[in-house]
Amino acid sequence: xxxxxxxxxxxxxxxxxxxxxxxxxxxxxxxxxxxxxxxxxxxxxxxxxxxxxxxxxxxxxxxxxxxxxxxxxxxxxxxxxxxxxxxxxxxxxxxxxxxxxxxxxxxxxxxxxxxxxx
Amino acid sequence: xxxxxxxxxxxxxxxxxxxxxxxxxxxxxxxxxxxxxxxxxxxxxxxxxxxxxxxxxxxxxxxxxxxxxxxxxxxxxxxxxxxxxxxxxxxxxxxxxxxxxxxxxxxxxxxxxxxxxxxxxxxxxxxxxxxxxxxxxxxxxxxxxxxxxxxxxxxxxxxxxxxxxxxxxxxxxxxxxxxxxxxxxxxxxxxxxxxxxxxxxxxxxxxxxxxxxxxxxxxxxxxxxxxxxxxxxx
Numbered sequence: 039x040x041x042x043x044x045x046x047x048x049x050x051x052x053x054x055x056x057x058x059x060x061x062x063x064x065x066x067x068x069x070x071x072x073x074x075x076x077x078x079x080x081x082x083x084x085x086x087x088x089x090x091x092x093x094x095x096x097x098x099x100x101x102x103x104x105x106x107x108x109x110x111x112x113x114x115x116x117x118x119x120x121x122x123x124x125x126x127x128x129x130x131x132x133x134x135x136x137x138x139x140x141x142x143x144x145x146x147x148x149x150x151x152x153x154x155x156x
Numbered sequence: 157x158x159x160x161x162x163x164x165x166x167x168x169x170x171x172x173x174x175x176x177x178x179x180x181x182x183x184x185x186x187x188x189x190x191x192x193x194x195x196x197x198x199x200x201x202x203x204x205x206x207x208x209x210x211x212x213x214x215x216x217x218x219x220x221x222x223x224x225x226x227x228x229x230x231x232x233x234x235x236x237x238x239x240x241x242x243x244x245x246x247x248x249x250x251x252x253x254x255x256x257x258x259x260x261x262x263x264x265x266x267x268x269x270x271x272x273x274x275x276x277x278x279x280x281x282x283x284x285x286x287x288x289x290x291x292x293x294x295x296x297x298x299x300x301x302x303x304x305x306x307x308x309x310x311x312x313x314x315x316x317x318x319x320x321x322x323x324x325x326x327x328x329x330x331x332x333x334x335x336x337x338x339x340x341x342x343x344x345x346x347x348x349x350x351x352x353x354x355x356x357x358x359x360x361x362x363x364x365x366x367x368x369x370x371x372x373x374x375x376x377x378x379x380x381x382x383x384x385x386x387x388x389x390x
Contacts, residue, residue: 045231052230065302065379067294069233070372076237081244094235097228098364102197102322102354104232106175107222108293108315109201113208114215115312125276126309129286130316133268134347135328137290138321141261141370142334142343148253149336 044093047085051076165213171221178203195322197354233292233350236368239357243365246338254342258370261346262377263385265290270389282309283390287382289313292349295375299382314349321348322355341366346374 055072058064064071079085097104119126164170182196182203208218219226240247247254266287273283285305288296293314300310325344334340337360344352345367356367 048231048234052234055230055234065295065298066372066376067292067298069230069294070292070375072230072234073237073240073368073372076234077241077244080237080241087238087241090235090238094238097232097235098239098357101232101357102195102351103175103179104225104228105197105318105351105354106179106200106204107171107219107226108229108311109197109319110204110208110218110222111215112201112312112315113205115308118306118309119312122278122282125278126282126286126313127316129269129272129276130289130313131320131324132272133265133290134317134320135324136268137261137265137347138325138328138334138343139332140264141257141346142329142339143332144260145250145253145257145339145342146334146336148256149250149338152250152253 041092044090047090048093165217166220168221168224171218172224173221174204174207174218175200175222175225192323192326198319198322236353236371239361239365240369243362246362246366247369250338254338255373257339257342258346258373259377261343262290262374262381265347266378266381266385267389270385280390281306284386285309286313287386288378289317290347290349291375291378292371295379299379303383303386318348318351321352325352325355326359337362338366342370345370
């Protein structure tokens with residue numbers, strides 16, 4: 039019962055995220071708005087962590103499972119990708135490496151510099 | 157017999173069942189070997205694709221069950237606020253490094269994509285579809301539409317990127333001595349959205365929280381950057 043209520047609360051926040059997305063015609067998806075909304079509710083204390091924690095932990099623990107159908111959906115792109123596989127794979131992998139390195143090093147340097155100021 | 161099989165394939169139980177089975181088998185294998193290359197999601201995806209192709213089952217048949225799993229992507233994204241809430245003090249202490257890191261990283265990413273698309277001689281339509289491939293799927297599709305790209309190419313790029321982030325993210329961090337938990341989380345979330353975040357969550361609570369945070373911010377940053385950079389560079 040407790041978990042059903044927890045899940046209902048999470049779904050309600052999802053729905054509100056979608057509502058805000060549609061109402062203001064925003065380019066940020068409803069789920070990301072829902073995440074910000076949930077964060078705001080937790081920070082203001084309107085929602086207690088214990089009111090959603092069990093279901094949250096369950097979803098977080100099995101997070102990658104929910105991406106399976108989206109990943110399998112790649113199968114529908116096979117015809118468009120014909121002959122371009124290597125290029126698109128190469129670009130995806132290399133740019134991912136570049137972003138990890140540039141972002142990670144920038145954050146790390148800025149954090150260290152600030153710490154040495156203090 | 158074949159009647160029975162075809163009615164099973166047409167039932168949602170097929171999509172859900174094969175996803176659960178392959179993911180469970182993948183998780184066991186991953187735990188046993190500990191090899192990052194045997195990621196349960198990647199294994200499950202490959203086995204299901206091979207199964208669909210070899211038995212001539214359409215994606216729509218699979219997705220009759222699959223859509224129920226995909227439904228949970230919304231709630232799963234929303235609850236990324238939970239680890240972030242638990243680690244909000246880390247975010248507050250490091251707002252500037254985090255924001256600057258994400259903006260610099262996203263810019264470097266988009267520029268590198270455009271440069272490589274030119275290197276490979278890809279046409280305008282393909283290049284523009286690849287630009288938003290580092291952000292989370294719903295934002296990526298939105299940007300792709302706005303730029304006039306092909307959303308399914310964008311989705312393909314997003315999945316390649318996510319898998320690259322899962323398989324290579326932690327390794328690259330080690331290689332380039334990115335050791336700070338905040339830096340690792342932000343780097344993985346910025347580069348490989350929610351898929352990479354599944355890996356970051358596995359690495360630790362701080363990494364997961366920061367990665368989840370980076371999904372949203374990197375998405376927002378890309379919404380603004382992508383059209384500008386595409387106009388200048390393409």
